[in-house]
Amino acid sequence: MTGVRTQVRAPAAGEPAAPPLAPGTRPAPGYEILRHLMRTGWLDLYDAWSDERACRCVVKVVRPDRRDEARPRARLLREGRWLCTFSHPHLVRAYETLEWPEPLVVLETLTGETLSHLVHRLRRRPAADDVALLGVQLCSAVHYLHGRGLLHLDLKPSNVVVDCGHAKVLDLSVARPPGRAPAGLGTFRYLAPEQARGGPLTAAADVWGIGITLYEVASGDVPFDPRGTAESTDDGDHHWCPQLEVTVPPVGSRRRLPRAVASAIDGCLEMDPSTRPTVTELAASLGAILPGYGLRTPSSEEPGTGDVATFPRPS
CATH class of the missing domain: 1.10.510.10 (Transferase(Phosphotransferase) domain 1)
Incomplete structure (x- = not known):
């Protein structure tokens, strides 16, 4: 990562937060959103379906209202690249990290x-x-x-x-x-x-x-x-x-x-x-x-x- 600073756009007074992606949306080829799981200050997590693997997965993306910021995008891609190279029984596994059409990390679905x-x-x-x-x-x-x-x-x-x-x-x-x-x-x-x-x-x-x-x-x-x-x-x-x-x-x-x-x-x-x-x-x-x-x-x-x-x- 570089030391580039980005300006965070503060929502206008009374401006609603951007809604999460709707079920059925395809954030990237081969993945379909099933439901929204949670939202943090900069991320959305979704229960999704992987066509290639024929199984459920978790898709992690930058929130719609923060997609134009360089820092969240870089953080997500960095995490995804790390997890894609790691393999450990007590660490969540990543299947794939995509940069297009938007930064996206695909994680295994965990039970429990x-x-x-x-x-x-x-x-x-x-x-x-x-x-x-x-x-x-x-x-x-x-x-x-x-x-x-x-x-x-x-x-x-x-x-x-x-x-x-x-x-x-x-x-x-x-x-x-x-x-x-x-x-x-x-x-x-x-x-x-x-x-x-x-x-x-x-x-x-x-x-x-x-x-x-x-x-x-x-x-x-x-x-x-x-x-x-x-x-x-x-x-x-x-x-x-x-x-x-x-x-x-x-x-x-x-x-x-x-x-x-x-x-x-x-x-x-x-x-x-x-x-x-x-x-x-x-x-x-x-x-x-x-x-x-x-x-x-x-x-x-x-x-x-x-x-x-x-x-x-x-x-």
Whole structure:
């Protein structure tokens, strides 16, 4: 990407947002829109049909009212090209990235539900073994990304889909190589302190992301709810974040957990990135908690049962 700045057109007062594409629309040859799934500040996601593959897929495009902006288009194409070259059992797969007639990324359709939906749906919190298994799988995906020179920088429950105990990480829209980054890159309530502050970012920022995701899954909520929006940003616009000044309360203060699980989560959320475990160390700590985990891959691991809610699994 170049350093080109674009002007964002602010909607006129009372101007409605551009409607999503209607069912039956073909955004590109071979793809038909079935329904609109969701809208972010700059993207639309659609349930779609792939003629070539004869299956459903997810189509990700820039919103109609932002198609003329260079930056969203470049971000989407960058993410799509990365995902098309990546292959990992705990990372969403991209089938294709198109530049014409408009930037478009085609993703696999995932079954299951996001962790954020799961956390709010469950009446009881997941078992400690399930939390540990989830952590191992997140570490696996993040380790893979780091090995390809990228930080995810937006790990959170809404960016993880779980089905039958198997997790997949979504959304590389703010991913970038380690190094300097603008303040506020990511989603405010999940930012590592160094992300909120701005400056050099390392793999430790993603360790924080894993930790705060596990914290919310284990306890039912994030440790603090900062003022400002929960939207992701990469433009350096940011608000005050409590993680810059307030130590995260131990997860054990929110929910009783085995000491090893609580210590692993709390260790990820140290304010000083140099004191957090590495991704490999975290995976080893969490893997040691799982009965009989041994050297099996996370994707083949079955969650343990407990006296509290467990992640959905086959009957």
